[in-house]
Amino acid sequence: MKHPLLLLLGLLIGGAVQAADPPASASRVPQPVVEPARSGQCVEPPELMRRNHMDYLKHQRDDTMREGVRGAKYSLKACISCHASQTTNSVAAAKTNFCISCHSFAAVKVDCFECHATQPTQNASSFYPLVHPSGVTAELSRQVRQQTVPAPAPTPN
Amino acid sequence: MKPETSTPRSADQAPKTERRGFLGVAAAGLAGILLAPGVRLIEVAQAASPGTDSAGASAKVRWGMLIDTNQCKPGCTACVTGCRTENGLPENPGPTDTQYIRKIEIKDVKSGRQHSLPMMCQHCAEPPCVDVCPTGASFKRADGIVLVDKHICIGCRYCMMACPYKARSFVHEPVSNQKPDVPRGMGTVESCTMCVHKVDKGESPACMTACAAAGFNAIVFGDLNDPDSDISKRVAQYATRQLREDLHLDTGVRYQGL
Numbered sequence: 001m002k003h004p005l006l007l008l009l010g011l012l013i014g015g016a017v018q019a020a021d022p023p024a025s026a027s028r029v030p031q032p033v034v035e036p037a038r039s040g041q042c043v044e045p046p047e048l049m050r051r052n053h054m055d056y057l058k059h060q061r062d063d064t065m066r067e068g069v070r071g072a073k074y075s076l077k078a079c080i081s082c083h084a085s086q087t088t089n090s091v092a093a094a095k096t097n098f099c100i101s102c103h104s105f106a107a108v109k110v111d112c113f114e115c116h117a118t119q120p121t122q123n124a125s126s127f128y129p130l131v132h133p134s135g136v137t138a139e140l141s142r143q144v145r146q147q148t149v150p151a152p153a154p155t156p157n
Numbered sequence: 158m159k160p161e162t163s164t165p166r167s168a169d170q171a172p173k174t175e176r177r178g179f180l181g182v183a184a185a186g187l188a189g190i191l192l193a194p195g196v197r198l199i200e201v202a203q204a205a206s207p208g209t210d211s212a213g214a215s216a217k218v219r220w221g222m223l224i225d226t227n228q229c230k231p232g233c234t235a236c237v238t239g240c241r242t243e244n245g246l247p248e249n250p251g252p253t254d255t256q257y258i259r260k261i262e263i264k265d266v267k268s269g270r271q272h273s274l275p276m277m278c279q280h281c282a283e284p285p286c287v288d289v290c291p292t293g294a295s296f297k298r299a300d301g302i303v304l305v306d307k308h309i310c311i312g313c314r315y316c317m318m319a320c321p322y323k324a325r326s327f328v329h330e331p332v333s334n335q336k337p338d339v340p341r342g343m344g345t346v347e348s349c350t351m352c353v354h355k356v357d358k359g360e361s362p363a364c365m366t367a368c369a370a371a372g373f374n375a376i377v378f379g380d381l382n383d384p385d386s387d388i389s390k391r392v393a394q395y396a397t398r399q400l401r402e403d404l405h406l407d408t409g410v411r412y413q414g415l
Contacts, residue, residue, distance in 0.1 A: 065306050068214035068298055070357045077337050115307055115342030117335045 032105035033096045037082045043073050053079075057112075076112065081120035092118040214300040219282075220351055221301070221381040221409040222365070223388050223397060224274060228375035229368075231273035234260055236376065239367025243352060245336035255326040255341070257349040258364055272415060275364065275376070278303060278324040278349035279400060280409035286316035286325065295346075301381075301409050302351050310345040317346060321401050324348045351378075351409075381409065 042049055044056075056074035063069045080091050083098040091099040092113045099118075103110045240246070240258045247254050258277040264270070284303045286295045294310035297303045305316075305325075317325045325348040332342050338354040341347055352362035365376040379388035391397075397411040 061308065063213075065304070065308070066296065066298070068300070068353070068357050069212070070354075080337070115332070115335065115340040115345070117337040117340070119337070121337050 032101040034101065035085050035096065035098050076116060084120050090118040214298040216299040217382060218300040219381040219409065220356060221388055223377040223391055223411050223413060225375045225413045226272045226274045227414040228373045229273050230373055231262060233371060235367045235371035236275050236364035239363040243363035244339045253329055255328060255347060274412060276322060279322050280351060282407035285319040289315040289319040302353050304350055304353065305346055307342065307345040312344040312346065314346060321404060
């Protein structure tokens with residue numbers, strides 16, 4: 001009588017351990033959507049960036065702001081120009097964009113974009129003063145960039 | 158007892174030189190101890206930021222502007238427009254919106270002589286805004302440019318009250334579509350940065366460029382510490398004034414023809 005009971009107990013414990021294994025649980029937990037960067041190599045390996053990017057940025061912001069040291073390694077502008085989404089041209093316009101998707105996954109508020117631009121430096125566009133990132137003209141300009149609509153000829157000056 | 162004055166000079170020369178020698182060695186040693194860590198710190202600071210475009214703001218430089226009010230045309234707002242475009246400020250500002258630079262018209266009541274001139278942050282050497290800031294957000298760079306560190310600005314607006322030139326503005330509304338080089342956001346104070354992002358690249362401020370493009374050349378930008386710079390030569394040659402000289406703020410912006 002004892003043996004089948006022990007066997008059952010053993011099976012139960014074994015099953016519990018199996019359920020706690022990462023491969024079994026991975027499919028049930030939502031993962032952040034990480035949009036691919038535009039090109040090139042990041043300034044540090046991804047493991048380091050995930051853990052330390054805020055420290056890199058904070059350290060350099062003081063150097064740049066207070067000491068006027070420009071163009072150093074860890075620049076928010078460089079982050080944005082590489083990680084801006086192909087669709088929204090921003091790192092924080094949609095929930096799936098690079099900064100927002102991870103920050104909402106980790107439930108960490110990101111304050112950078114209260115002041116900092118979320119888009120890379122814009123090249124001169126024929127729409128320039130009219131384009132607002134959330135407006136109709138922006139949508140049109142996006143379509144033009146993706147070449148679904150023929151681009152208007154630039155106005156001669 | 159009186160010290161012996163009749164002692165021949167050569168007799169006490171030897172101990173004196175010895176003492177002097179010792180003092181010299183001691184001073185050199187002290188200087189070595191004191192200076193070496195400083196030098197090393199600088200080296201570390203420079204090594205910590207390899208591949209940077211600029212070594213940073215230098216205390217040898219004092220950026221300044223000279224505004225020739227005789228050249229400044231009444232009614233022209235090229236500098237204001239140029240500033241707004243460069244810094245991403247609203248094109249049609251409301252009464253409480255930010256202004257970095259504004260045009261003012263003044264008139265001497267007795268003589269009736271009129272002046273038109275741009276007003277902006279005067280980039281004082283002794284800035285009252287920096288004195289009153291409770292968090293250290295308002296600061297002066299080594300090269301004399303007065304800025305607000307918006308990361309630590311709490312929006313108390315003491316600096317706005319302290320500034321005799323009404324140079325600073327508070328951002329009341331949420332801001333979007335900023336320029337990547339000019340971060341600005343609600344709840345912080347801001348003012349003319351002398352286009353610090355351009356100056357660090359070796360360019361001139363936008364108001365000066367706009368004024369030159371409009372054909373007036375009323376604004377000259379340069380290093381006040383460099384005797385060979387255009388601005389220093391003009392300051393040396395012509396009568397120029399600082400606004401509210403009585404406050405002894407030693408402003409970086411000077412006016413000619415007032």
